Amino acid sequence: MSTIHAEEAGAAKAVPVRTAPHASMWRQSLRRLLKNKLAMLGFAVVAFMFAACFIGPLFSPYTDNKINMAVMNNAPSLKHWLGTDALGRDVLARVLLAGRISLTVGLASMVLSVFVGTLLGVIAGYYRGVVDQLVMRLADLLLTIPSLPLLFIFGALLSEWKVPTDYRMYIVMLMLSIVGWPGLARMVRGQMLSLREREYMQATVVLGLRDRRKLFNHLLPNLVPLIIVIATFNIGGAILSESVLSYFGLGVMAPTPTWGNMIDAANNMIDFQDHPWLWIPPGFSIFATVIAINIFGDGLRDVLDPKQKR
Amino acid sequence: MSNVLEIEHLSTHFHTEEGVVRAVDDVGLQVRQGEIVCIVGESGSGKSITAMSVMGLVEGPAGRVAGGRIAFDGIDLLKLGRNELRTIRGNEIAMIFQEPMTSLNPVLKIGEQLMEPLIEHRKMSKKAARKRAIELIGEVGISRAEQIADSYPHELSGGMLQRIMIAIAISCEPKLLIADEPTTALDVTIQAQILDMLRRFKEESGMSILLITHDLGVVAEMADYVVVMYAGKVVEEGEVVALFENPQHPYTKGLLKSKPIINQRQDELYSIPGQVPNPLELTPSCYFHDRCAYCMDICRTQQPVLKDAGNGQKVACWLNEEVTPV
Amino acid sequence: MSTYITKRILYMIIILFAASFLIFCLYALTPGDFITGNIKLTPERKAELREIYGLNKPVIERYWTWMKNAFHGDFGYSLAQQKPVLTLFNQYIWNSFLLAIISTFLTWFIAVVVGVFVAYKQYSWIDTFVMLFLFAAMSIPSFFIGLFLIKILAVDWKWLPPGGMLTTGSNATGLAYVKEVIHHMTLPVIVMTLLGVGSLTRYFRSNMIDVIKQDYIRTARAKGLKERKVLFTHALRNALLPAITLVGFELPALFGGSLIIEKIFNWPGIGQLYMQSFTLRDYPLLMGFTMFIAILTVIGTLLSDILYRVADPRVRL
Numbered sequence: 001m002s003t004i005h006a007e008e009a010g011a012a013k014a015v016p017v018r019t020a021p022h023a024s025m026w027r028q029s030l031r032r033l034l035k036n037k038l039a040m041l042g043f044a045v046v047a048f049m050f051a052a053c054f055i056g057p058l059f060s061p062y063t064d065n066k067i068n069m070a071v072m073n074n075a076p077s078l079k080h081w082l083g084t085d086a087l088g089r090d091v092l093a094r095v096l097l098a099g100r101i102s103l104t105v106g107l108a109s110m111v112l113s114v115f116v117g118t119l120l121g122v123i124a125g126y127y128r129g130v131v132d133q134l135v136m137r138l139a140d141l142l143l144t145i146p147s148l149p150l151l152f153i154f155g156a157l158l159s160e161w162k163v164p165t166d167y168r169m170y171i172v173m174l175m176l177s178i179v180g181w182p183g184l185a186r187m188v189r190g191q192m193l194s195l196r197e198r199e200y201m202q203a204t205v206v207l208g209l210r211d212r213r214k215l216f217n218h219l220l221p222n223l224v225p226l227i228i229v230i231a232t233f234n235i236g237g238a239i240l241s242e243s244v245l246s247y248f249g250l251g252v253m254a255p256t257p258t259w260g261n262m263i264d265a266a267n268n269m270i271d272f273q274d275h276p277w278l279w280i281p282p283g284f285s286i287f288a289t290v291i292a293i294n295i296f297g298d299g300l301r302d303v304l305d306p307k308q309k310r
Numbered sequence: 311m312s313n314v315l316e317i318e319h320l321s322t323h324f325h326t327e328e329g330v331v332r333a334v335d336d337v338g339l340q341v342r343q344g345e346i347v348c349i350v351g352e353s354g355s356g357k358s359i360t361a362m363s364v365m366g367l368v369e370g371p372a373g374r375v376a377g378g379r380i381a382f383d384g385i386d387l388l389k390l391g392r393n394e395l396r397t398i399r400g401n402e403i404a405m406i407f408q409e410p411m412t413s414l415n416p417v418l419k420i421g422e423q424l425m426e427p428l429i430e431h432r433k434m435s436k437k438a439a440r441k442r443a444i445e446l447i448g449e450v451g452i453s454r455a456e457q458i459a460d461s462y463p464h465e466l467s468g469g470m471l472q473r474i475m476i477a478i479a480i481s482c483e484p485k486l487l488i489a490d491e492p493t494t495a496l497d498v499t500i501q502a503q504i505l506d507m508l509r510r511f512k513e514e515s516g517m518s519i520l521l522i523t524h525d526l527g528v529v530a531e532m533a534d535y536v537v538v539m540y541a542g543k544v545v546e547e548g549e550v551v552a553l554f555e556n557p558q559h560p561y562t563k564g565l566l567k568s569k570p571i572i573n574q575r576q577d578e579l580y581s582i583p584g585q586v587p588n589p590l591e592l593t594p595s596c597y598f599h600d601r602c603a604y605c606m607d608i609c610r611t612q613q614p615v616l617k618d619a620g621n622g623q624k625v626a627c628w629l630n631e632e633v634t635p636v
Numbered sequence: 637m638s639t640y641i642t643k644r645i646l647y648m649i650i651i652l653f654a655a656s657f658l659i660f661c662l663y664a665l666t667p668g669d670f671i672t673g674n675i676k677l678t679p680e681r682k683a684e685l686r687e688i689y690g691l692n693k694p695v696i697e698r699y700w701t702w703m704k705n706a707f708h709g710d711f712g713y714s715l716a717q718q719k720p721v722l723t724l725f726n727q728y729i730w731n732s733f734l735l736a737i738i739s740t741f742l743t744w745f746i747a748v749v750v751g752v753f754v755a756y757k758q759y760s761w762i763d764t765f766v767m768l769f770l771f772a773a774m775s776i777p778s779f780f781i782g783l784f785l786i787k788i789l790a791v792d793w794k795w796l797p798p799g800g801m802l803t804t805g806s807n808a809t810g811l812a813y814v815k816e817v818i819h820h821m822t823l824p825v826i827v828m829t830l831l832g833v834g835s836l837t838r839y840f841r842s843n844m845i846d847v848i849k850q851d852y853i854r855t856a857r858a859k860g861l862k863e864r865k866v867l868f869t870h871a872l873r874n875a876l877l878p879a880i881t882l883v884g885f886e887l888p889a890l891f892g893g894s895l896i897i898e899k900i901f902n903w904p905g906i907g908q909l910y911m912q913s914f915t916l917r918d919y920p921l922l923m924g925f926t927m928f929i930a931i932l933t934v935i936g937t938l939l940s941d942i943l944y945r946v947a948d949p950r951v952r953l
Contacts (some may be wrong), residue, residue: 026786032327035327038764039766126755137651140651141651141654141655141658143933144651144652144655144930144933144934145655145658145659145926145929145930146892146926146929146930147928148895148896148927149895149910149922149926150662152895152914153662153663153666156666156914156917157665157666160666201763230684236775240775240777243777243779243780244777244778244779245895247777247779260777263777263779263780263783266783268789272783272787273787273791276787279783280784280787281784283777283780283784286777286780287772287775287776287777287780290775290777291771291772291774291775292774293775294771294774294775295768295771298771365858367697367854367857367858390671396860396861396862398858398860399857399858399859399860400859400861401860404858404859405854405858407851407854407858409851412851412852413851413852413854413855414852414855415852415855415856415870415873415874416852416874417874417877417948418869418870419871419875425859426856426859426861426865427859428859430859430860430861430862431860431866475855478859479856486923564647
């Protein structure tokens with residue numbers, strides 16, 4: 001029995017040149033992302049949060065953290081949009097300054113855990129054998145121990161060792177990435193293993209390409225979309241984790257304000273009941289930022305990771 | 311003989327991000343009782359979408375039937391409500407698909423899947439349906455029917471699964487069976503068995519078959535009447551012998567020429583140059599013009615319509631027009 | 637299948653050994669303990685107590701003792717509560733379980749129903765709306781939503797009690813007792829369900845969407861089956877199948893309590909016990925708890941694997 005040969009002939013000519021469609025693939029993804037209204041809204045909110053926190057305080061007359069007994073615990077007013085705290089400090093200014101820390105911690109610990117997770121995942125997935133065993137068993141071990149108690153121990157260690165509050169922020173970033181990398185490494189490794197099996201990788205073996213070239217020219221570019229998507233969601237996760245730690249007094253501590261430790265005001269019965277402007281705004285800031293990041297991340301995934309497309 | 315199926319001016323469109331794809335564009339065809347009609351074409355020619363339109367299974371919301379008439383036994387299927395159409399589907403019109411391996415539900419037993427249409431359309435009891443299901447498994451030439459009824463699809467081979475698909479399709483004795491590339495995914499030896507079986511069932515029950523394929527060998531073996539589709543349009547149709555002996559459209563000629571013939575070794579197998587046009591970039595023209603060896607100026611700017619070409623054939627080609635319009 | 641499981645169990649034991657050592661070291665190396673932190677004790681008494689509890693021995697030796705006892709079912713002795721750790725667990729764990737089982741059940745129920753529904757209505761406005769709600773549920777800081785709801789529903793509107801499991805000083809029995817507990821658990825259950833429902837519903841929705849696109853769904857429709865039957869017999873079974881693996885992963889959450897929620901709602905569960913002991917640096921209890929969760933996690937993973945193999949006819953070995 002015969003088949004139509006025109007079909008195969010056409011297919012043979014349509015084999016894409018590897019380098020050419022790459023730039024256009026990114027451009028096409030960007031175009032589709034710009035069309036996704038919900039994702040763009042998410043992006044706008046994130047951008048607004050960053051701008052408000054990093055630029056906003058420059059326009060506020062209350063950023064000096066000066067104690068002002070005359071305006072203690074004032075309710076929101078025209079002068080102080082979100083009221084003042086027990087020391088007479090402007091809550092809005094503090095929320096924005098806290099946002100700087102919370103956003104920085106979220107971003108930095110994401111970069112750290114994505115870097116470590118990707119590196120180890122790629123190494124494990126590429127070289128396999130003993131290296132793979134070592135990395136993945138370590139990841140298994142860390143995944144076995146519940147992360148919240150683990151973070152709490154680290155937090156307690158910091159307090160016992162009397163780490164200066166200025167440095168705690170950096171150590172918190174480190175802590176979050178220690179907890180964050182194993183899941184990521186596992187995912188990247190899984191992806192690597194499936195990429196290795198694909199036909200075009202087999203083709204590079206046939207062509208006798210060197211390890212490094214295989215890795216950088218063929219494997220990594222295919223991992224990048226996945227990593228970008230995970231990284232985006234990771235920022236939101238890190239902001240949430242930091243807030244939990246700081247709320248329980250084990251993360252970044254006063255006087256450095258973060259959204260988490262500002263909500264600590266709710267632990268005081270009077271502030272909790274009568275001064276809700278002290279702890280509700282930072283809570284909503286976390287909520288708004290994380291939901292915006294998640295929505296944007298979902299839009300990114302639709303565009304970059306078509307397999308996961310809804 | 312009366313027409314079981316009459317399709318007139320059928321258009322099915324897909325609304326994509328880049329624009330509207332006219333997957334089926336003003337297509338007409340008839341299937342008479344007891345006849346096997348083959349739709350031939352490359353992938354993307356709209357032959358499967360035509361079948362799905364008949365079944366009312368075009369995937370929304372992107373795809374929808376934009377217009378036309380699909381008359382089955384004189385009833386316009388496009389005017390029926392969802393529920394009325396459902397009672398015809400699987401009952402009077404049945405369908406089998408290209409990939410038997412994925413067309414059966416992996417978590418349900420073969421028997422259960424065979425019983426479903428019997429219970430749904432024939433209102434059989436579970437017990438009666440199971441009995442009939444086991445008979446049907448035997449009828450499609452599988453031994454150990456009881457045992458097969460209790461196994462899961464992954465335990466069977468592709469050829470066996472396609473037999474099961476046929477058993478499901480003929481279970482309610484349909485008037486029309488649509489077979490979409492039923493043998494493409496199978497080994498050559500099994501292909502012949504499946505085709506034989508389809509023909510046998512047709513002869514026993516007098517049903518009609520609309521067979522969709524890109525395989526001219528299958529066409530030669532099975533078809534009474536052939537419809538050639540290209541880029542969503544019918545370009546030529548006719549009785550199978552006439553069409554094979556005297557193809558009129560350059561595309562049909564190309565198809566037949568690219569078919570290897572035993573005992574006539576050629577140095578190089580012919581293939582039609584070029585590729586199927588991008589369905590988003592179609593302009594009023596003969597869609598085949600850039601692959602056609604006889605392309606004229608008019609082919610680039612005006613679309614030919616399907617016209618009688620004598621010998622019971624119809625063809626849509628400017629070469630066939632007696633008076634060339636300006 | 638049995639060799640596979642034996643292998644998995646062996647690996648599980650090795651991982652647990654490593655985890656126990658890591659957990660022990662982390663807690664043992666943390667400076668300050670229950671005795672040091674207690675200002676009521678004289679230095680002599682402190683030294684005496686350290687001797688009694690073996691805290692002055694080297695870490696490795698202490699770990700050895702701890703493990704030896706653990707094998708005999710003795711997970712140590714809580715210094716703050718003066719009770720064996722296991723006794724305390726038994727006392728608190730069922731409160732945690734009550735909260736967890738109800739909210740887990742609600743979460744799964746809502747997730748399946750809503751997930752199937754929005755998958756079927758994909759791209760409609762209701763789908764977008766539900767998705768936004770789910771994103772919101774996934775993005776709320778758990779402690780904040782707890783505090784916020786207490787403030788609104790309990791403090792301001794006085795609809796529900798702000799925390800605890802019983803009204804202070806209550807000695808209700810029988811049906812009145814049950815009613816009181818239900819009244820108190822409403823708020824924490826709402827919060828826990830809200831926190832869990834986001835990702836699970838999205839999971840079911842995307843599973844369902846993948847399944848609906850499969851060839852066998854087209855076959856089912858081509859057979860003329862009712863849409864309800866296509867969705868619930870043909871699609872849902874396939875969409876639920878991979879979710880079976882999640883059942884195992886719920887294990888630590890079911891018995892391990894929730895540190896944050898129990899703390900916020902002052903629920904007398906195992907998570908709350910942990911948080912209390914943490915401030916007191918009651919290390920035997922903290923270690924016991926962490927190890928307990930680690931064991932649950934490992935067993936849960938194994939369970940998931942086995943369940944998946946049992947459930948899917950294709951991977952039956």
